[in-house]
Amino acid sequence: MSEGKLTFEYCDKLVHDFEKVIDKAIVGNSKVYYTGVDLGTACIVIAVLDENYRPVAGAYRYADVVRDGMVVDYIGAVKIVRELKEEIEEKLGKELLYAAAAIPPGTDALDSGAIKNVVQAAGFELTNLLDEPTAANExxxxxxxxxxxxGGGTTGxxxxxxxxxxxxxxxPTGGxxxxxxxxxxxxxxxxxxxxxxxxxxxxxxxLPVLKPVVEKVSSIINQHINGYDVNxxxxxxxxxxxxxxxxIIEKQTGIYTHKPHNPMFVTPLGIALSCTKEIIE
Structure with missing residues (x-):
């Protein structure tokens, strides 16, 4: 079995396990919980892992508080993250203290402060802030x-x-x-x-209706990978x-393209895997 196939199996299993705990949290005696907060344009997702970095709980809600990677409704974002946090805490019977978050690549100078403030205002201690594709690669x-x-507003x-x-x-170009x-x-x-x-x-x-937009996304990918050895x-x-x-993307780029099971949950899980107990001041 190839290393690539093993990697994809790890990813898909992690996502499958996370989907299960969204419906039914795993209540245990973990000494610490690591949380990933994904403030997406279309959906806010919270993923919670135990001390061994295994999925134990999660929740998500479709929302319109972020546009093109920027927080446009700060109060609304805080409210939703806090409510999802409390929902999960009730299921686990434990308080969630530590969380990591992510931002679209290249936007740290524009909106990292807002993301940080949302997570902290919702009651978390922020321990990491990274770009979304890097989080996904965890x-x-x-x-x-x-x-x-x-994502909903942009392609990173x-x-x-x-x-x-x-x-x-x-x-810009997304859902x-x-x-x-x-x-x-x-x-x-x-x-x-x-x-x-x-x-x-x-x-x-x-798919035929959306094909021109997917081709636009493909052209964005081609533009940015040009000059790099991407296979x-x-x-x-x-x-x-x-x-x-x-x-469509594989045909337009000419490069093997892999899509994991339920790609919506890959980034929030990667954010949670990047969470530590070292608080960002």
Missing amino acids: VLKIENGAVVDI ISILKDGKVVYIADE THFSLVISGAYGMNFSEADKFKRDNRRHKEL EISLVGGTCCLTGIEE
């Missing part, structure tokens, strides 16, 4: 290749060589643009279109849940 464990995080790209990030970029296309094609309002695209049963029908692309982010998106 789960993917790619040594050489590109991690592409297609990290290129790795020998396990280290050598290039990061973030470009929001998918919803806008669906809205126009089907005569729906934006909110209806956003929900419509999440229905897996509609994906076969939607593998791994997709993460909620927008990548679109069935068949990986096939």
